[in-house]
Amino acid sequence: MDDRLIRAQTALYEKDGKTALQLTDEILESDERNSQAWFLAMQCFQFLYPIDSYDAENELTCARYAIRFAAPKEKYRMKKQVYLFFLEKILTVLQRDADVLADGKELLGFYQRTVYFDAAGAAEKTRAHDESVMSAVQKSFAYCEALFDFIPDSAIRASRELSDKATEVAQAWKRTYGFVAMRVGLYHLELTQEQISGAKDRYARYLRAVKNGEEILKETVFL
Numbered sequence: 001m002d003d004r005l006i007r008a009q010t011a012l013y014e015k016d017g018k019t020a021l022q023l024t025d026e027i028l029e030s031d032e033r034n035s036q037a038w039f040l041a042m043q044c045f046q047f048l049y050p051i052d053s054y055d056a057e058n059e060l061t062c063a064r065y066a067i068r069f070a071a072p073k074e075k076y077r078m079k080k081q082v083y084l085f086f087l088e089k090i091l092t093v094l095q096r097d098a099d100v101l102a103d104g105k106e107l108l109g110f111y112q113r114t115v116y117f118d119a120a121g122a123a124e125k126t127r128a129h130d131e132s133v134m135s136a137v138q139k140s141f142a143y144c145e146a147l148f149d150f151i152p153d154s155a156i157r158a159s160r161e162l163s164d165k166a167t168e169v170a171q172a173w174k175r176t177y178g179f180v181a182m183r184v185g186l187y188h189l190e191l192t193q194e195q196i197s198g199a200k201d202r203y204a205r206y207l208r209a210v211k212n213g214e215e216i217l218k219e220t221v222f223l
Contacts, residue, residue, distance in 0.1 A: 002027055008040045017047025035078060038066035043085065051096055052136040056146035063150065080162070083155055086147040087165040093144055094172040097137050101179035104186050111187045126187035137180070145202065153209035163210045170206035174222060181223050196223055
């Protein structure tokens with residue numbers, strides 16, 4: 001193995017995405033078909049940017065090349081590694097979103113102060129005050145969707161491990177979106193039917209290929 005790959009792996013372990021990416025870039029400049037370098041590069045971005053600045057195309061581009069250039073006997077293993085990384089990444093992002101959304105102390109305080117002076121306009125003013133948080137969360141939702149949609153349904157159906165992780169993603173999505181509804185409720189507004197319908201559709205999408213997905217959907221009360 002190229003010594004730079006080992007150093008890049010060590011840098012990733014130490015959460016030093018900048019060094020890891022520099023090393024993988026060096027390798028790919030001379031050998032653009034190095035599947036392992038693409039796979040390691042894919043993992044660097046989580047340590048380079050804050051969650052609200054994630055761009056799924058960074059990871060997706062690296063994933064495509066990691067899979068494309070994997071040797072035939074390594075291709076299945078590489079695919080599974082990529083898919084598991086994406087599922088774990090989605091879970092991490094959704095948990096962070098849940099934590100942010102659940103922390104409504106400042107928002108509630110803003111609403112209470114506003115309603116004291118402007119009862120009629122307090123809800124809309126608080127919604128506007130919260131727009132930056134909601135916008136960042138929606139952007140991270142789109143990031144998660146892009147990573148998940150890269151994973152073929154066939155891969156999830158064929159792997160118990162992937163199926164279980166996809167189920168975890170669906171459960172995390174349901175929980176996190178519940179916090180979206182709760183946060184909107186803090187300023188005495190409600191989600192639109194379009195928003196609720198879209199959230200339910202995404203929940204069903206996450207469960208589409210998992211074992212017993214249809215049964216889980218039937219037993220679920222969403223929002």
